[in-house]
Amino acid sequence: MSQDNPFIFLIDTLFSIYIAIMLLRFILQQVGADFYNPISQFIVKATQPLVVVARRFIPSIKKIDTATLVLALTLIALKLILLLSIAGYPINGLQLLVRGLHDLVSLTFDIFIVALFIQAILSWVNPDPYNSISNLLRSLTAPVLRPIQKYIPAIGGIDLSTLIALIGLMFLKRLVLQFF
Secondary structure (H helix, E strand, O other): OOOOHHHHHHHHHHHHHHHHHHHHHHHHHHHHHOOOOOHHHHHHHHHHHHHHHHHHHHHOOHHHHHHHOOOOHHHHHHHHHHHHHOOOOOOOOHHHHHHHHOOOOOOOOHHHHHHHHHHHHHHHOOOOOOHHHHHHHHHHHHHHHHHEEEEEEEOOOOOHHHHHHHHHHHHHHHHHHOOO
């Protein structure tokens, strides 16, 4: 697709931001993040109009908010349809589904990788432990870091679990995405 087209840029950017917020809502629910955190409240309020409608038709499966996940995948597909239409490429349903799943999996990995990077950088400045961003990042990264910290303790006061998690997630992302 032509990156010179300003409409492609605008649609891609706006959809990508909203899809990331939607997927973040799903992930934060799964990790049990604090619902009353101001950032969590923003995410919920930004996604609530679409999620309420989707939940009427798509029930949750146990504790998995399938409506939010399906909505994220639908938004990815809609974004791809719009971008392909503007660029003048043909739209193939199977390719759209595969590319949508690819983008969803890739974005999921990216959310965890970015969260780990931000948490690592914030650890250098020792932020207020009650800061809403710090709390949210801890909630988001704890399921990834906890198993690593269980087997690899801090060495000389330096916690290498974040580095190991980043390398592991980047490896897994490449490994999983090669199947698409």
